[in-house]
């Protein structure tokens with residue numbers, strides 16, 4: 001079926017996924033397709049418009065994606081053939097998404113029309129130098145452009161990736177469950193360095209889960225509901241949120257913080 005309107009539901013921790021969907025939006029719009037961008041963290045799955053084509057976009061985390069993204073997908077309403085596609089961005093390898101997600105949306109009555117995984121610079125562990133990141137982003141956005149063209153011409157695919165994908169998905173679900181328990185949260189708790197912090201409040205506004213609170217005259221404090229998207233760490237203008245995951249304390253973000261502070 002010819003795509004008329006695409007409603008993207010997306011999450012992007014540090015900007016890679018946002019760059020990808022903005023590129024796809026540009027290509028769709030050039031072909032006269034209307035595109036709406038909706039943040040997953042601000043959207044209710046049961047309110048999506050089933051007469052539009054749905055695009056789900058997110059970063060890979062722990063071989064699949066963040067629990068709140070999975071929750072959004074799992075709570076999508078049943079459909080009667082609504083077309084749906086996915087795109088994720090990743091630093092290296094996923095394995096636990098494409099197959100299981102396809103089955104999930106098919107069971108709900110959607111028609112899966114395309115899936116694409118796009119390599120972008122890693123935002124965790126080893127942050128690459130600026131030039132390498134730039135080259136990776138250029139390649140990634142080229143792939144996003146090609147994918148959008150395939151979708152427009154009905155040439156994209158969302159194949160079933162058997163056994164290994166299901167096993168990786170189950171492994172990922174187990175690992176993600178583990179990251180949610182208090183012990184893990186307490187061990188990896190992000191703690192603001194008060195000597196560096198200017199109390200600007202950006203981290204509080206940026207956290208997609210409302211996991212950071214800042215009381216009057218006090219410094220921001222992280223609660224125990226973190227999903228490790230690294231947004232607060234990466235966008236803090238004072239580098240005041242140290243992260244055990246990142247080598248040498250280096251951080252990465254692909255866009256400016258204000259991109260995430262806009263309404264949509």
Ligand SMILES: Cc1cc2nc3c(=O)[nH]c(=O)nc-3n(C[C@H](O)[C@H](O)[C@H](O)COP(=O)(O)O)c2cc1C
Pocket residue numbers: 011012013014015016017018058059060061062063064089090091092093094120121122123124227228229230254
């Ligand atoms: C907690 C966490 C877990 C991640 N796990 C993976 C992974 O399993 N595989 C992978 O290839 N990249 C992984 N990454 C890297 C991101 O998927 C990648 O950099 C992505 O493009 C970030 O997108 P964003 O900027 O839209 O958040 C992980 C990043 C974070 C913060």
Ligand code: SF4
Pocket residue numbers: 192196197198199200201202203204220235236237238239240241
């Ligand atoms: S973003 Fe950084 S400087 Fe601003 S309040 Fe948060 S920790 Fe402090």
Ligand code: SF4
Pocket residue numbers: 190206207208209210211212222225226227228229230231232233
């Ligand atoms: S506390 Fe930081 S890393 Fe955790 S979910 Fe919020 S923004 Fe992401």
